[in-house]
Amino acid sequence: MVGMEFGGGVQTVFADSADTTGVTQGQQVIVGAPAKDNPEGGDPRLLPGQSGYEFINYSQEVSNVFVQQTYTPVVYNNSASPSVYYWTGSKTVSASASASGSLADGWGPINASIGYNVNTSISQTYTTETSLTIPSHYYGWYEFGYAHSVWYGDYAYVNGNTGAVLSNEWITVDSPRFNKIKEMTSPTSPTNP
Numbered sequence: 001m002v003g004m005e006f007g008g009g010v011q012t013v014f015a016d017s018a019d020t021t022g023v024t025q026g027q028q029v030i031v032g033a034p035a036k037d038n039p040e041g042g043d044p045r046l047l048p049g050q051s052g053y054e055f056i057n058y059s060q061e062v063s064n065v066f067v068q069q070t071y072t073p074v075v076y077n078n079s080a081s082p083s084v085y086y087w088t089g090s091k092t093v094s095a096s097a098s099a100s101g102s103l104a105d106g107w108g109p110i111n112a113s114i115g116y117n118v119n120t121s122i123s124q125t126y127t128t129e130t131s132l133t134i135p136s137h138y139y140g141w142y143e144f145g146y147a148h149s150v151w152y153g154d155y156a157y158v159n160g161n162t163g164a165v166l167s168n169e170w171i172t173v174d175s176p177r178f179n180k181i182k183e184m185t186s187p188t189s190p191t192n193p
Contacts, residue, residue, distance in 0.1 A: 051160040053105035055113040056168075058153025064177055068145040069093050074190060075141065077134040088129040091144045095176040096121040101155060101169045110173055114151065118175040122146050132183050139189055143182040150174050 070091050077083040097119045103110070107119035126144060134140035156168035184190070 049160045051158065051166075053109045054156055054158050055110040055173075056154050056156050056158070056165075058113060058151050061150040061152060063149045064147040065149075066143075066145055066180055066182065067095070067148055067176075068143045068182075069095075070144045072142040074139050075134065076139050076189075077136060080136055082133050082135050085132045085134050085140050086129065087132070087142060090125060090127040092123075092125045093144050093146055093179055094121070094123040095146050095148070097173070097175045099155075099171050099173050101171040103155060103171075104157075109155065110151075113153070118149070118151070118173060120175055120177065122176045122179055124179045126181065132185070134185055138185045138187055140183075140185045141190070143184055145180055145182075146176045147178050147180050148174055148176045 070093070072087045072089065072091075075085050077085075097107075099107075099110075107117075111117050111119065130142065132140050132142065151173045153171065153173070154165075154168040155171050157166045158164070159166055
């Protein structure tokens with residue numbers, strides 16, 4: 001048998017001795033082949049033998065990677081010693097989860113596979129006074145944004161009795177996880193902070 005790692009387990013996607021007549025290979029899924037070794041596995045919202053949508057063959061591309069949305073003015077310390085940069089102002093950060101395809105059964109199958117709610121949104125307005133120590137002859141600024149995680153996988157309709165994938169769509173899921181502020185210093189001017 002050929003197996004592939006996903007979501008913490010091995011999934012049989014094709015048995016060497018299986019009859020392949022009429023079976024066609026789609027992106028990451030062999031349509032008509034068993035989707036899993038254990039027909040009771042998959043989306044825990046489904047009862048054994050119940051057909052439904054599942055998020056299968058997924059992998060995580062990035063985890064909690066920073067996405068910048070806005071920034072403060074960039075300042076340059078032209079003195080011979082470190083200098084403190086004070087910034088007072090207001091910046092807003094907001095983002096919502098997205099999927100690259102249609103979700104016929106909503107976010108439930110994705111949340112069940114990943115193990116937590118990925119259908120998240122964040123919104124935060126920072127009204128603050130902050131200070132940043134900038135080394136001599138360095139630039140300094142603040143970046144405001146959020147950390148996000150991205151998964152790729154098949155949003156598939158699976159026959160609960162046979163495990164056969166009856167339809168599937170390869171999708172990308174992007175989920176904002178939390179707000180984030182970064183203090184930045186650099187010896188060279190940023191091209192696009």
